Amino acid sequence: LLTREGEIDIAKRIEEGINQVQSSVAEYPGTIPYILEQFDKVQAEELRLTDLISGFVDPDADDTTAPTATHIGSELTESQLEDEDEEDVDEDEDGDDSDDDAEEDVGIDPELALEKFNQLRSTYQNLQLAINEHGYESPKATVANELMLDVFKEFRLTPKQFDHLVNELRTSMDRVRTQERLIMKSTVEYGKMPKKSFIALFTGNESTDAWLDEVLASDKPYAEKIKRNEEEIRRSIAKLKMIENETSLTVQNIKDISRRMSIGEAKARRAKKEM
Incomplete structure (x- = not known):
């Protein structure tokens, strides 16, 4: 049996792999605009916050606390994704579920969510300015990209959203x-x-x-x-x-991002097998 320390170590390795996947996917040009667009729908009450994220990672959390990430990516099949879509439609059609929906969002502080998404939007806009003025591979764009990734790493996407982004990159x-x-x-x-x-x-x-x-x-x-x-x-x-x-990426860029994403997935899956 695994000790508490062993469980935390494995969970951290899973989280490291997932963070690598998420960071790689974030470099795909459509990713951050898509996430921000989904949050705009949340603010317009067209989407529940819990359909987009499951929470945020505390960057200052105690090292003895087990990470929260468990979903590696591509764990939902196409039929499962379709089933989730159907369930969402069914729930939307049922007017009696409004109280349940409100309860589901209680776990995520809406003010914290607004703050985090505003940070993400701001760092993304700064990245676009750096790219437009200095080029995609310029030092300024690299720094701006790292700042954006630092913010995005704190987001814990729902499995469905995570898979959608991974599959977009994989399709390219x-x-x-x-x-x-x-x-x-x-x-x-x-x-x-x-x-x-x-x-x-x-x-x-x-x-x-x-x-x-x-x-x-x-x-x-x-x-x-x-x-x-x-x-x-x-x-x-x-x-x-x-x-x-x-994609606004070169073929070599796409390959590099895809390679790093695959390495992150493999790292997380290896650790998950030890659980």
Whole structure:
């Protein structure tokens, strides 16, 4: 049996993994605007606060207190998410549940919630200013992003909201992988271009035609075969560019965020298995 100290240690490792996932997801451009939009609905009484968050983490909490996070992400299936949606509709249609709804929100201080969401909105706006004035990867944007993440780490999202955000990022990563597989099939598998040569040219240039133009202009033996699939390859490159435009992230940014999210999920799941 686990001791109290052992339980706290495992809970902290789970929380560290979840925080890594949440921090990674927060870097996806649509995440914070979505959270703020949901809170606007709460203030307009279109959504319950407890449908958005389950509470906040106290950054000054005693180290002997077990962390509150338990949901790792992607633990709800699509059917379960749909069931929750149906339950929400049923509850909204039942006028007798108003007292119950009020009781459910009692656990979260509305004044504290307003303060936290205002902090999140302010740090997000500061980040956008830094990005617009100095660029996404500038030192000022990096500092502004860290300040925003420090605020967001105190939010404990409901499992449904957490999964929604994780799945948004995962969907973009899946779209990237689909196009990359098609490009590799045309160049490496069909065109017989050495994989090492392909990776050297393609990495960091995924959404531009420059690397393909270089291959086609070369006298390499595989250039002629790749030329036969030029149209399909350029179509996939254009789709990667479209994903970058939609997300305001480069393909490399998306991969990096996705990788850190996966590491956080794995870390939390390993710890959870020990419980």
